[in-house]
Amino acid sequence: MTLRKYLVLAGVTVFAAAGDSMLSHGMKQTGNISLHHLQGVIFAVLNPWVAVGIVLLLAFFASYMNALSWADLTYVLPATSLGYVLLALVARFVLHEQVSPLRWLGIALISGGVGFVAGGPALTSHAPHENVEAGETVVSAVASGVDR
Amino acid sequence: MKSLYTWCGILVIVLASVVGDVLLARAMKQVGDVHDVWRRSGLWTVIGRTLGNSNFFLGVTAMAVAFFSLLFSLSWGDVSLVAPAAASLTFIGNAFAAKIFLHEKVDRRRWIAAMLVAAGVALLAG
Numbered sequence: 307m308t309l310r311k312y313l314v315l316a317g318v319t320v321f322a323a324a325g326d327s328m329l330s331h332g333m334k335q336t337g338n339i340s341l342h343h344l345q346g347v348i349f350a351v352l353n354p355w356v357a358v359g360i361v362l363l364l365a366f367f368a369s370y371m372n373a374l375s376w377a378d379l380t381y382v383l384p385a386t387s388l389g390y391v392l393l394a395l396v397a398r399f400v401l402h403e404q405v406s407p408l409r410w411l412g413i414a415l416i417s418g419g420v421g422f423v424a425g426g427p428a429l430t431s432h433a434p435h436e437n438v439e440a441g442e443t444v445v446s447a448v449a450s451g452v453d454r
Numbered sequence: 455m456k457s458l459y460t461w462c463g464i465l466v467i468v469l470a471s472v473v474g475d476v477l478l479a480r481a482m483k484q485v486g487d488v489h490d491v492w493r494r495s496g497l498w499t500v501i502g503r504t505l506g507n508s509n510f511f512l513g514v515t516a517m518a519v520a521f522f523s524l525l526f527s528l529s530w531g532d533v534s535l536v537a538p539a540a541a542s543l544t545f546i547g548n549a550f551a552a553k554i555f556l557h558e559k560v561d562r563r564r565w566i567a568a569m570l571v572a573a574g575v576a577l578l579a580g
Contacts (some may be wrong), residue, residue, distance in 0.1 A: 316473065330533045412575065415570045415574030419566070
């Protein structure tokens with residue numbers, strides 16, 4: 307793993323979190339969309355919060371595609387979940403909202419999960435001959451060989 | 455009735471997301487490491503190869519279905535239920551799908567990670 311790859315994963319995390327929160331803020335202003343009033347979707351997209359949210363989600367998509375080109379899906383996905391942790395930390399330390407003990411437990415579980423994956427190899431799908439322990443070393447070596 | 459709608463919406467989001475993620479992951483593996491391709495042949499080659507990939511096209515379509523299902527579901531249900539429930543179930547679904555369709559080595563480490571993340575995301579909703 308290189309700095310560039312960590313930055314791409316950070317982009318996946320931050321853009322997803324920021325985009326989702328802007329989208330949900332905007333959709334609350336827009337109100338209900340029903341199947342009978344599909345034009346509501348167009349009004350929703352014209353809402354500035356929704357529009358900025360969509361731009362951020364496009365940035366997320368570009369970083370996500372970049373990450374998927376050199377890492378497994380099951381390696382990249384936990385990185386997106388760190389966005390929820392980020393949102394909770396922003397709520398607590400920037401917005402000074404109350405974060406319940408259950409949420410702190412959620413943050414701990416997600417961080418633990420990400421730690422589990424981050425300790426392993428980024429790419430396994432192109433390594434058919436391997437056993438669990440030795441295989442990880444081989445794949446890590448191959449992966450770091452690819453790094454520049 | 456409203457909660458039935460909400461859960462149907464969540465199911466559609468999860469299915470579409472998993473299909474989309476698997477297709478996009480497959481497409482990007484076919485494109486190759488973006489950084490390497492970019493350095494060797496330029497950005498336009500990266501963009502052309504990505505946009506010309508049929509898995510990418512199908513994946514984006516599935517993601518669009520997931521996105522609009524999310525928009526609809528958010529207007530029916532609470533964001534604090536829909537977003538984490540869909541995200542949480544998508545992690546589990548993706549671990550299965552990545553193993554079956556992408557032949558990723560989803561070992562114990564990654565199963566535990568998928569479970570922890572899914573549980574954590576669900577708890578953050580509480």
